[in-house]
Amino acid sequence: MTAVAGCSGGSDEEVPDELDDGGNATDGEDNDESAETTSDGEKTLRLLNASINTFDPPANVLSSANEVIFQVFDGLVGKPEGKSGVVNQLATEYEISDDGLTYTFTLTEDVVAHNGSSVGAADVVYSWERVAASPDSSSAFLLLSDLGIEHETNEEGEYVPGSMAVEAVDDRTVEVTLSSPYYAALDIMSDATFAVLPEGIVGDIEGYDGEMEYDEFTTSPVGTGPFEFDTWTSGEEMAVTAFDEYHGEAPMVDRVHWQVIEDTNAQYNYAMNRNVDAFSIPTAQYDPELATVNETQDNGLQVGEYGPVQNGDMVDYLRISGLSTQFMLFNNDQVIEPARKAVAWVMDHEEIANSAYKGRVEPGYHMTPATLFPGGPEAAEEHARENYPYGYNESNIEEARLIMEEAGYSDDDPYEFEILNVEDTTYEQISNDLRDRLSAAHIEVSISTAPFSTLLDREFAGNRPAGLGEWGMSWADPLNVLALLYPPNTRSTDNEGVSGNPLVALNWVDTEASQTARDSWNTMQENSTRDDAARERWEEALIQMEEANWEDCAMINYAYPAAERFSYDWVDMPEFGELGALSRYTGVDIDTDAQP
Template sequence: MADSDELQRRQFLKATGGLAAAGALAGCTDGGEETPPGELGTDTDTDTETSGDDTPAGSDDQTTLRLINESANTLDPIATVLTTESEKVAQMFDGLVGKPHGTADVTNAIAESVDVSDDGTVYTFSLRENVVAHNGDEVTADAVVYSWERLAGSSNSTSDYVLLGDLGVEHETDDEGNYVPGSLGVEAVDEYTVEVTLSSPYYAGIDIMADSSFVIVPEGIVGDIDGYDGQIAYDEFTSEPVGTGPFEFENWSPDNEASVVAFDDYYGDEPSIDRVHWQVIADPNAQFNYAMNRNVDAFPIPNAQYDPGKVTVDETDDIGRQIGTYGPLQNDETVDYLRIAGLSTSFMLFNTNNVIEPARKAVAYVMNHEELADDAYKGRQTPGYHMTPKSLWPGGPEAAEEHARENYPYGYNESDIESARQLMEEAGYSQDDPYEFEIINTPGSTNSQIAGDLRDQLSAAHIELTINTAEFSTLLDREFAGNRDSGLGSWGMAWADPMNVLALLYPPNTQTTNQEGVDAPPLVGLNWTETDASQRAREAWQTMQNNKRDTEADRQARAEAIRKLEEANWEDCALINYGYPANERFSYDWVDMPQFGQLGALGKYSDVEIDTDAQPN
């Protein structure tokens, strides 16, 4: 068998699985652009301004929800790594359970009920009968086994680590740590009963099973795993997928548009609208101009056009959603506004092999988290000091604030340039002989402002910061190869468990491919592995892994481990967390969209309602 740490690493990073996690490490989201669950966002705001006035194709008698999206690479749910892909997949596919509007509550979907064994390791799902997929096939227990086997064993899967590592479904591996096909602990007990066996109990197990990678497809639809010839070719499936959700595929032109239409034989409530259409526009300013021409119903607003003074909050509900209006816009419209603190975190990352510890700590000293939230993000982020979002901190947000205020080593709610200068002088640097390193991000106004402010502050602490930008793919190549000194990043969580984000601080997940014996990309390129603090982080992570039950003893063990891991990171400054992005939505008043929760807006659009008399043609 492979070494346990290396095995876990492979389960995280098989094939391109690392890209899904590392994508957002390329750069911060620009203000209101949401960082979705399990994916990382980039700031691509530019000064280019274009406009469009084309309306999406569709017959006059259809009610169409009109949205903006960016380019996507696949519509296969086990291969998606981008928000643009996940949003479409959510409409066309259902799982056994789900979170249709991004709230914490898991609801039954294809499963009619679920029973969990007393020891928390066996989940028994009873399926609804007469559920049919878009090709007319009935969805039975065998379809569930096939779908999860694809997630575990297909060469196209980018999320096998979620099933095998995070959730921990029982399975076998070979001597190199690879999954053995057919060994998955998912069994069809009878035609409508499925039994899932975990290697150990996990209190967040059902939450993980609600993730979009666990959706169900018709049995044997493609032959990319052992034992199945496939009804259609893989290329056809990924570009014209056959799903089980409330909408079925209509059209996809990756660089132009995509659309889905209501599925007449859906087992659940019939969709309230006939169609969803996405116009593909990459540039945020062009997206905004397109929205100002009233060509879409809901849209993002980039920081460059966002004015916090135009927000009016009429109500804050019991889970913290702020509901109100925003406007007037440049087209004189006032739109509906929804905001909620998300399960996302923003940070500055360092390759600890390239940037010395005093310089990393100097950045922590000069960085004022409150100013970043208020100035660079125009109040669209909440300042923070932990990778763990405040709502998930042991004891809640107030306990998180107290822990940071009393323990953060580099100054709470202040910029301490003098301490940074003293630290660098003790390390042997001066105004005449400054320390030099580079920060590299994707292009964007927010990234540029943050990097520029840091450069100015660090210059007084004998550090010369060079600012560069790179496109997303180039930046990832540099980071994975260990050639990115530092950068800004963000991570959106897929389920409400601190381990989902603290995986970035598990040292074996941070080793870049230029390190001896490493041949897979990291989750994040920190190379944080050789210090006493990193060893404490490793031990804390293992404590969390070994205490995943929903008992008071396990909760206390996890809570202490979370604090230890966060404080270990503070000691070495491998990552410096500085805030938590909010999830926001702006929509015209002729469309009524369900309110989303902390996990964001990537839910289903089946119960959207549109006033077609008011909606522009």
């Protein structure tokens, strides 16, 4: 699963109107020297990315890092093209016991890690133990709670290291035992969190000294994937190269290079200079009239073309309604409940979707994407229309004003809080609009921007009062996104002196609604078989969890974005599914004669 603190939007800089004969922007950045070059016959896929803080799979919560992790690591199973249904990676086959509790995986022979070590069942046990026991892991709940692997806990309810029911039966056989059947168990196991590392590569769990220092591993990871890590210069670039001893299908390109550019307008200029092969278009530069859909596939994937873009080219275009959600998050310790509810009262979800995002997103009111809501999109719309407490598709400043006056605030004594975002024109537009409306409700909002790494540091330390974000799902189960609302996953590292690795630092604890959310989560876990007997309890608990969030406004969902990709005609990239455009690049091919 993937948290994204900023998404496509653009900046205030204008895109150059004139280009020279070579297609390069005459008044934009001159990127010829920084563009990736290739040696004779070498194929390099050139892409863009944003800042990254770690490449360690269980520690990472960012899609920007996942894009690299997908290339460098294998799991037992995976979803290399973002489509539903898992495929074998390190496993050649698996068996599921009749009671649905035991999964037995047979591993591929002669798997070699990028450091030259052989990889087998013991490496799987080690890697999964790191997910559960490493102090750097942000994903223990995925394994212990979502997947529900049998394990022991101490008197404080904490995981007992080494007690997890993941066993190396022999060199090539791994046996995994769950506490109860779970219909999406293989989907969870396909998440990048469950990537397999060479045993003992880092020593952050009991019994291992570590071949590499942890900081070294997080910036120069070692996996078993089709690409091995090559280079990373923070804030500038990163690259992976094809691994000659890969056990599976060899990549068709020799190298993947990412230029690191945070500003989305600068990214667009870089793409218009033809320095990359595939890219996104910020909403500020997006024109829906330029998108032509030639085919809509059974899974909803739209295939077509877009353009002409700024440099005059027509580009290939893919779009699918993905499993992502966009929201405003709050540190509940720093922004009082009446102010959070005032934001909900003034926020017009439909206006955001149609104006700020030019119709590229669908308005939403639940953290659960509408396609996964019990009963589907129509049921989600009906539930929100009839039950959302703060007005459906409208902005009500008067109610926001009343709630703040009841809390003791006035024009002479307004409440103040900060919205902190990455630099992004769409986020800026939404934040400015909220600020203007809240000013009439006795709230003064300051709007700040920060580099992505700085923003993350502040959020996880509990010092980001509010901001806009996005979460992309790794498998089609609402638990994948509702994990953001499970109170134990929201505690920041300095909250009341308690240390933690939050998925998102809401500090949503110690309220009646947060306890309801916790109980609802547990009920969903207990009924994760989703058979007829359990489905009704599961669906009721999901709705209770969503409504508990409404009650406290811990987060405010406002839209569901689509997954899109734009690419030049000299690159042939596999299509992606409903889980989005992040995919493995083994199937990418490039016409080097046409590539600039």
